Amino acid sequence: MIITSHLDGDNRCRTGDNNGQLIMCIPGCGGTGKSQLIRALSKYFLVTKRIQMMRKLAPTGIAAAEIGGMTIHSFLGEQRNSGKPRTIKPGDSKLEREWRLVEYLLIDEMGMVGLTLLAKLNRIICAAK
Known part of the structure; x- marks a missing residue:
């Protein structure tokens, strides 16, 4: 409900805020449905033709496969423990294209x-946006 309200602009109507950032943490023990929630949100974004607005990441390949996403390391363009970070340049058009429509x-x-x-993930997203 919170995410769909945010997507539909309800926050904008109440506060006049056009770019309100939505930060949510859904904690819980294993088996409580956190990954299922991500799958349900993915379906909502797909059905409402907004799938391009969402990016799904996870720290491991198994977790990423479970949600139909990619690993954080893959997104960062680096292999684990390789020591070669993705270079970030102001105006990086490839990076900006990757994130142009992503809002979630x-x-x-x-x-x-x-x-x-x-922190690495934050730096790259900030450069892209």
């Missing part, structure tokens, strides 16, 4: 994402 980022298994990896 869903990360599964967030508890497995370290601060360093999260």
Whole structure:
């Protein structure tokens, strides 16, 4: 309900905010349905023809496959422990194209994402947006 309201602009009607950032954390023990929620959100985005607005990431290949997404390392363009980070340049047109329509980022298994990896992800998304 919160995400669909955000998508449909209900926040804009109440506050006049056109670019309100929605940050949500859905915690829970294994088997409580967090990945199922991501699949349901994916279906909603697909049915409403907004799938291009969403990107799904996870820290491991298994978790990424479960939600139909990609690993954070793959998105960053680096292999685990390779020491070769993705280069970020202002005005990187490829990066900007990748993120032009994306407004929602869903990360599964967030508890497995370290601060360093999260900071790298933030830097790239900030450069893209």
